[in-house]
Amino acid sequence: MVDFIQIVFILVSLFVLFAMYMTWTVPKTMQAAYWLIMFLVGIAVLFLLANSEIIFAFQISIYGGGISVLLLFAALLAQHDDYTFVGDSLSGKIIAIIPQLIAYALVAFNLILLPVLALTSDEYAGNITTSVLGDSGLTVDQAFKNTADFSAQLWSTYAPIIPFLAMLLLTALLGSVKLVIREWELEELSDLMRDRYKGTDREVIA
């Protein structure tokens, strides 16, 4: 018997799969970025359903906030939209979509088969009774306790991860700023861009 929380999971999963499909097929990159935001929010809800409240918070703040804004600005600054996913004509669409669907089905089947076979085997069958995925009986107090335990483990066993992540993010920040503020001389540019700026009196492109 399918309970309420399982129905919610199925609906959110369908939404997430639909959002993923839309990121491939919408004609404009900007729209693909919007659908990615929808996808990320859907994944965040799935984290919440798995009783992972702190990961839900990370997902919304870092992915839904930071990375999405980066993607939207990049789409605005480097817009390039001459795009068709499966060809223009109907026959072109059919010819293009069949091998792509077969390729997707093969990859998905292989990725899903092994873990599902393993989890449904006799070896694991008796061990997954403690699963908390979709357990609607857990209280808010329990959620705070889980977050506290998570933090304790993060700052003890996995403490070296924190400076590693901090250094990685700092390096990425400085590197991306250095890349973006670099000034290009006209002869460094491609023929297309050199022609575009030739009529102007600019010697460097920033």
Place this chain on the structure above:
Amino acid sequence: MIPPEWYLALSGFLFAGGLFGVLTQKNAMRILISVEIMLNSANLAFVAFNGMFGLTNFDGWIFSLMVIGVAAAEAAIGLAIFLSVYRNFGEITVSNIFGLREEKEANL
């Protein structure tokens, strides 16, 4: 209660979708979006494995946090590279961009 297999099956579908996007898309932005989809599917699997045996150990959550941090760094540096490429080539269609080196060095 949601069976763990459901989470893993969804994670497999999403990872395959992200891989499919990386292999089929031509616009660099869309390739990055597909990579984000793959990273999210991995996060989903981490969270599912973590919750499968109760919430006494949080290794899966910690790895999810690490993946989110790495994804943020990857998005920042990737988008900066795309902007740089766009400024140089006027487009970010990966099939039309054949080199990042300067002409003079490439001819040596």
